Amino acid sequence: METFFLLVMVIGVGYLVLSIFTGVADAFDFGVDGLLETLHIDQALGFDIDGFGCLIVAIFMSIFGAVGFVALQSAWNPLLTLLVALAIGMIITRLSGQFLTYVRARQYSDVKSIDALIGHTARITVGASGGKTAEAMVEQGEVSKYPVQEINGAELQRGDQVAIVRAQGHILHVQKIV
Secondary structure (H helix, E strand, O other): OHHHHHHHHHHHHHHHHHHHHHOHHHHOOOOHHHHHHHOOHHHHHOOOOOOOHHHHHHHHHHHHHHHHHHHHHOOOOHHHHHHHHHHHHHHHHHHHHHHHHHHHHHHOOOOOOHHHHOOOEEEEEEOEOOOOOEEEEEEOOOEEEEEEEEOOOOOEOOOOEEEEEEEEOOEEEEEEOO
């Protein structure tokens, strides 16, 4: 049984190392995401597994195998070893999945291009005299800051509300809301 746990751990760690250092593993999903969602494992784990299927399985295999191998090396009862390895594997897998979901949510942006901001409002965070570039904060699901210029050459002061009327390059052209 030690060989089983060791083999499971080596496969899991191997996939993780391959995924981290080469990115090649991302190409090999093997339909795991769909299978895990069909079996409602994503709901049981408490996070959206989409895109993390193989990675989540590899994390579970690594922890399950490592805990099982170490427990058997410590002369634990095989049944107790299996139960503890399953429990710890599921707990660590759930925490890892929630962490990965949190990180992905922080990296994702609903704004696909700067042009999508046209028509929205922003608040000036760094003011500028007329015709100069200021900085504005736009809240569109997440907070982003952009360089802005007032279209009429008006002075922009910190806290001013502005409407985004066009985008040119990376600069938003705004109109002060009075």
